[in-house]
Amino acid sequence: SQTIHQWPATLVQPVGSPLSLECTVEGTSNPNLYWYRQAAGRGLQLLFYSVGIGQISSEVPQNLSASRPQDRQFILSSKKLLLSDSGFYLCAWGASGQETQYFGPGTRLLVL
């Protein structure tokens, strides 16, 4: 069966520090991968999605970037964090050609 992992689970970082969040999927190949952010008490906002290695589409201009160095690995990064980057970051995967998305456990990021 397929599983999706995210780490770290929780992160507290100072303003201006770099960020790297990792997401990996097991049990499938060539998945579509997604990064979402959820602000406190609100819905999810799509940040990036990828349909293959090295292919990244950005949905919202921001202080973040994404990379997909391997088929089942999706990384969310920032060179310098802002206070507004705080939130709950969720990675999701979907089988190519299918509509359903499955979410990882998320990373809670607090920027101080």
Add this chain to the structure above:
Amino acid sequence: GIQVEQSPPDLILQEGANSTLRCNFSDSVNNLQWFHQNPWGQLINLFYIPSGTKQNGRLSATTVATERYSLLYISSSQTTDSGVYFCAVAENKLSFGAGTTVTVRA
């Protein structure tokens, strides 16, 4: 983009009660999903239902695509049903509603 409105924003239920959550969307979609986010933040897929009716245990959902709405029914609610229920729709990428926060009291 597609606008997604969920109602009510908050719902408090006594254990054993039934409830209906609604999702309205602004345009034709080929993908509609219902999720439950538990208190720990995990999003659980409930239904993929771009049209028609599905049932899974005490939960069921109906989407009337021509009228651009979907309903999620919770019957005989339990405390474990507490959390936030999200509707998400897509023509190509998922757009989420703001969610309905459900609290089931024992």
